[in-house]
Amino acid sequence: MAAKPHENHLLPVASPTLSYWRSEPHRLDSHRSTEQLPATCDIAIIGAGFSGVSVAYHLSTSDVETTEGPPSIVLLEARQVCSGATGRNGGHVKLKTASITSIIQEHGLEAADDFAALVRAQIDALKELVETEQLDCEFELRRSYDVFLHADEAQAMEAKWSECLRKGYKWTREHDFVGEKFAERVTSVRGAKAAFSGPACSLWPYKLVTQLLEKAMERNPHLNLQTETPVLSVEALEEGRSGTIIHTERGSIRAKKAVFATNAYTAGLLPQYRGVINPYRGTASHLTLPKGADPVFPHLSHTYNIEYGLKYPASPTVDYLNPRPDGGIVVGGGRWLFQQPEELWQDNIDDSALIGPVLEAAYFEGYMQRVFRGWENSGTKLDKVWTGIMASTKDGMPHIGKVPQRENQWVIAAFNGAGMTQILLLGKAIADMVKDDKPFEATDTIVPRRFQTTLKRMET
Structure with a gap:
């Protein structure tokens, strides 16, 4: 579905080129869980690529043993599932030597070792995930x-x-x-x-993401997928009225919390990231x-x-x-x-x-x-x-965490072409922040502190 003309010029375009990874469409590729958009939800996630699906998966699996159960989630996608960067990349996860030496030069020893540890942990986490969930995505350690x-x-x-x-x-x-x-x-x-x-490690990214989404939807009956639903704008409610109004081509949703898994398109919905992402x-x-x-x-x-x-x-x-x-x-x-x-x-x-x-x-x-x-x-x-x-981004680091000066909004975006090395674990970190309102530094992952999105980083 093509986006209608709108002041947001950072919407995914219609009819993208067909990548090899998307040559075998999954049954959820253009799925809508309900004919109409829900009017409200606990959490809205904008973007159904690896980032958005990782957040949805971790939110849907972390609470299954509690009496409350998993939250109601609406996962919004402008085109089809995994039709953005993850569905178009190289399909491998590694620490590139030129990248690590650049980090050493720009940020120092600690930053380099932190980044290397994250990539190594991502490879291990992917292996465990694929084996535990029995995902058929041609995963290989190499x-x-x-x-x-x-x-x-x-x-x-x-x-x-x-x-x-x-x-x-x-x-x-x-x-x-x-x-x-x-x-x-x-x-x-x-x-x-x-x-x-x-x-x-190498894998088939589209198969990883679509099958992971399938697992999340099996665990969480309140996870509502809405593809071909471009988000045109968002409206942060004033103090005392918690939440975000998300305006789409098919109507609006009021979400208690919102996650922007929008990568290159982030500034179209959050103008404060113009020139930042x-x-x-x-x-x-x-x-x-x-x-x-x-x-x-x-x-x-x-x-x-x-x-x-x-x-x-x-x-x-x-x-x-x-x-x-x-x-x-x-x-x-x-x-x-x-x-x-x-x-x-x-x-x-x-x-x-x-x-x-x-x-x-x-x-x-x-x-x-x-x-x-x-x-x-x-x-x-x-x-x-x-x-x-x-x-x-100018500093070569993604933007992860609570959107500065916004309540109940989080961002996971801007991977500088290296999202496969980070996203599974960053998605878990965002899920922890959103679910329990944890501050960035309280997450139990090894996400480098330099990844935190802050006003200082945005203004530098």
């Missing part, structure tokens, strides 16, 4: 390579790695360094000058082998980030790659191809169109043959290309 192709960047990263080892940074304990002598042979990436390997576009693809083709050697059992080290100041020159169990491969990146003009990506929420320069360069065509040794004659072909919308 290792992942960060491969550096430019000699200067490889040397700089090796120097940073050596310094981190000397200083005893905790994140180095589960990571390994491979120098130029063996980097190409070990990773199979042509021209590799250095590589780091670390723990990772900024949307940007990216692109990804799915590659396939010919039917009946023999397995390719070397077999790729790791996921990858491939750092090209090109001199594009406005854009990282990195790709990601996730080999799938069926032999297909998800590849994303190529951002430097469309860094100019900025309108192609910055503050752009149009995921209904493919990105022209990527298509013109035929970037994903022949990718495996071009990049990986041993794949020259694999016959790998391009199957799908799609566009996705992410959200960035």
Whole structure:
């Protein structure tokens, strides 16, 4: 359902490009629990991606043993379940070496170790969740390579790695360094000058989210899903009248509490986040082998980030790659191809169109043959290309917690393209805050304190 013209220009657009992950729709994809919107609810969650579903799941499962039971929840989605960033990403969870060294530079040792601990805990939590709930989402524990192709960047990263080892940074304990002598042979990436390997997992994000939502709805009969229901605006009630009025295309809901799991679209509903949470576009693809083709050697059992080290100041020159169990491969990146003009990506929420320069360069065509040794004659072909919308912040940290100067409103958004490394546990933290009115610092998770959304962060 397309959004009607409205002053909110940060609504998800209609008819987004079809990602590989969304090629097998779940029965809840366009589901509405009731024909009409409920007039009221205990908690409204705006956004039915990984963030919103994680919050809904934890709210629906934490109280099942109490006499009160789980709260009444309305889960609102402008399009379909998991049709945003989670349904369009790379499908792997890892601590990227370039990210951790950037955090060290910007925020220091403690912040780096805190972030690394969160990512490690997220991998463990995902494994436990998939096994406990028996989610069929192709979950695999793996290792992942960060491969550096430019000699200067490889040397700089090796120097940073050596310094981190000397200083005893905790994140180095589960990571390994491979120098130029063996980097190409070990990773199979042509021209590799250095590589780091670390723990990772891969999965089918859409299947994870839709099946998790299904479990939440089974546990909580008061969880009402309303897809294809864009939220146009929200109205915080004045003091003495607790709650938020949520105005949608199909009517309004009065919620005692509201959670904004809106990522790149947050500023459209909470104007105080304009210039704080900024949307940007990216692109990804799915590659396939010919039917009946023999397995390719070397077999790729790791996921990858491939750092090209090109001199594009406005854009990282990195790709990601996730080999799938069926032999297909998800590849994303190529951002430097469309860094100019900025309108192609910055503050752009149009995921209904493919990105022209990527298509013109035929970037994903022949990718495996071009990049990986041993794949020259694999016959790998391009199957799908799609566009996705992410959200960035100036300090590189998401915004989590109670919306400043608002009662009974919480936000979980702006993951800087790394939501899969954090969202399950951040959703649990938000659920704890909402359910028991806990302050951010009282949550029993390992969420870094720098993630807290505050006026100071918003004004910096």
